[in-house]
């Protein structure tokens with residue numbers, strides 16, 4: 001029998017990693033994600049892999065988010081030289097994400113080593129370098145959706161659209177073990193059926209074993225029309241108050257959704273602001289990749305904004321101004337009213353949003369809109385939780401601006417959408433819940449039992465099962 005090991009994103013949401021070993025000797029790593037969040041969790045990224053990287057035949061990645069792909073350069077740094085399979089669009093986005101992650105690793109280590117030197121401690125080396133990331137990118141093997149490919153002897157992989165971010169996939173694996181074929185389906189991150197541009201996640205009906213993500217296993221999201229009305233109302237109020245609107249957003253996915261929504265508001269005459277600045281070099285590069293892959297968008301949502309593919313998705317919003325250079329970014333500081341500023345980072349842990357906070361957060365006429373999840377311990381979370389000041393760029397800034405959170409923009413399926421997706425499988429395959437905090441998994445486990453009469457297991461970190 002083949003073996004499946006649950007190595008990462010077990011009872012938590014980051015660090016996705018699973019290992020499949022067939023009795024015929026094929027060894028495939030599914031996901032190579034980075035752990036993110038609290039410091040102790042991030043320290044876990046430094047631990048050696050619990051397998052020999054040189055023994056792997058292939059690596060398969062569901063999508064480009066760092067918590068699914070972010071340790072690929074480390075794997076390559078440890079000697080892995082085999083293929084890395086992902087969809088075409090994921091391969092392109094990975095270039096953006098991995099090079100950025102490597103630069104962050106290098107910069108953070110350089111900074112930390114300055115402190116360590118003064119304390120007489122030996123320097124640390126970065127988790128990985130730009131060189132490792134470059135090498136990992138050379139090992140990519142881009143694939144189309146719905147095309148089975150043999151990734152290792154007796155292991156066939158098919159990617160299906162997961163509708164989460166551009167290029168995201170549900171991974172179907174057929175593992176041949178002597179004469180027995182087992183079909184394993186990994187949900188990856190499943191998209192919110194309400195999110196614009198992306199398709200509804202593909203449903204599958206056959207599997208022996210399913211790994212199901214459970215990020216929002218305990219709740220349903222607000223209806224997207226309500227969320228959009230709420231955003232439109234905030235923008236109207238900000239216009240009446242006269243200040244700017246700041247939107248901290250993630251470069252890949254959320255930013256493109258925002259451009260789409262603001263473009264629709266513009267067309268409908270619901271956008272009172274005079275200018276929208278996109279102040280994130282990474283988001284601007286991600287836009288270029290989204291523009292190239294417009295054939296992957298949901299045609300209905302796309303038709304609502306353009307009757308044919310735009311040359312660039314920026315064209316959806318004629319008042320959008322991209323500011324890639326530091327000079328252009330600094331020039332925004334002179335704009336005191338009537339602008340929307342979208343900048344990274346999404347959780348306000350650094351990046352250009354910090355500079356815009358310095359100029360706007362203390363002003364009562366400004367508004368801040370958080371369209372995404374803010375993790376515990378981040379400045380974004382402190383602001384959402386009502387802190388009266390936050391420390392940013394080595395100084396304390398008063399929080400006087402009006403703060404809003406929009407819950408309905410999640411890129412993940414809510415509980416009912418997860419139940420609906422999994423209900424398409426015939427004959428109740430074995431079901432394992434992954435990629436979620438324990439309480440969310442337990443809520444989903446209970447809903448599965450009550451609504452579908454289906455028993456799901458919650459694996460322990462490092463647990464190994466026969467498949």
Ligand SMILES: [Zn+2]
Pocket residue numbers: 063065164189
């Ligand atoms: Zn994701």
